[in-house]
Amino acid sequence: MRVEVLREFSCVGELEAPWRELWDHASSPSVFLHPLWAVSWWNHYGQAMEPCIVLVWDESGSLAGLAPLCWSQKAPGVMGWIGDTELSDTMDFLVRSGKEVQVMGAMDRALRKLLPGEFQLDLHCVPDGSPTLEELNEMLSQGWDVSIELEEFSPRVELPASWEEFLEGLSAHHRHEIRRKMRKADKDLATGFVVVEPGDGWDRAMEHFFRLHRLSQPQKAAFMDDRRESFFCQIAEVFGREGMVRLSELRSMEGPIASSLSFVQGRTWALYNSGFDPRYRQYSPGIVLVAHTIRQAISENLTLYDFLRGREIYKYDFGASDHLLYRLRLSPRPEGKS
Incomplete structure (x- = not known):
């Protein structure tokens, strides 16, 4: 295994093809580990960052592992992920399936050289089942001080072959409530569900999404500043071209009353963000849209339907169970310390 460290983000353009190929064959890929995500995030938030992207190449010359890391001026001495926790729901090392042990061993050796003893690797939102977590015991024995804590919950639900089968898997109460809310919205508002296709009113639908997102909660209005809106537009555009975005609307006769932005990767639908018009709160438009x-x-x-981070009650009403996300803090152990 050959290790390389990129310290200029401008080099990522040349890396996009092997990064994509690695992502396609990784143990646990997510949209947040895709090169398009990293580039979009860096374009908006990388000004105060110094990249430190660790690459592991195998004997055939293929990219076998990638650590999307950076130094931040806001936290001197701490190296973390490219992608902050407010926008990236899960993060991890990207590792080719079947080469987890070799790649993590190479990462271990490279990172110990990169990090002086007083510095720290602070890794947020590492998912349960990650090769990173599975190799922790080995890393502990190789000279790291490691702290691991439960950081977040990412509810998800497995999907059966039909909608009726899905409903039958819920409790009688929740099944009744979902059906009731969908019928009420349809009867009183003549609602319709639409997945907007790129190029077919896409820009207008994105405007609806931002408006409804800001209207739905004061916290969401504060969250969606101009820079985040620009970031959302870029990821929707670039992943839309990849066929990985689902921009969905619940429409009444007066126009959209709820909107959501989701990603589809492999056989998983990931609900990234959403909003609704509070004037129609009595019709639970957000819940009805999730059902659709x-x-x-x-x-x-x-x-699989992944609700991503957060333990909002409605997710469990749809039968979701928790997938755990961890925060890891690693510091190289001084030589001679056991």
Whole structure:
């Protein structure tokens, strides 16, 4: 295994093809580890960062592992992920399936050389089942001081072959409530569900999304500043061209009353963000839209619906169970210390 460290983000353009190929064959890829995500995030938030992207190449010359890391001026002495926790729901090392042990061993040796003893690697939102977590015991024995803590929950639900089968898997109460809310919205508002296609009113639909996102909660209005809006537009555009975005609307006769932005990767639908018009709160437009997107995911033969981070009650009403995310802090142990 050959290790290389990129310290100029401008070099990522030349790396995009092997990064994409690695992502396609990784143990646990997510949209947040895709090169398009890293480039979009860096374009908006990389000004105060210094990249430190660790690459591991195998004997055939293929990229076998990648650590999307950077130094931040806001936290001197701390290296973290490219992608902050407010925008990237999960992060990890990107490792080729079947080469986890070799790649993590090479990463271990490279990172110990990169990090002086008083410096720290602070890794947020590492998912349960990650090769990173599985190799922790080995890293502990190789000279690291490691702290691991439960950081977040990412509820998800497995999808059956049909919508009716999905409903039958819920409790009687939740099944009744979902059906009731969908019928009420349809009867009183003549609602319709639409997945907007790129080039077919896309810009207008994005405007609806931002408006409804800001309207739905004061916290969301504060969150969606101009820079985040620009970031959302870029990821929607670039991943839309890849066929990985689902921009969904619940429409009444007066126009959209709820909107959501989701990603589809492999056989997973990931609900990234959403909003609704509070004037229609009595019709639970956000819940009705989620129900429609789950039904859409089933119609696309997807097998997992990931609500991503956060323990909002409605996620569990749809039968979700928690997937755990961890925060890891690693510091090279001074020589001679056991």
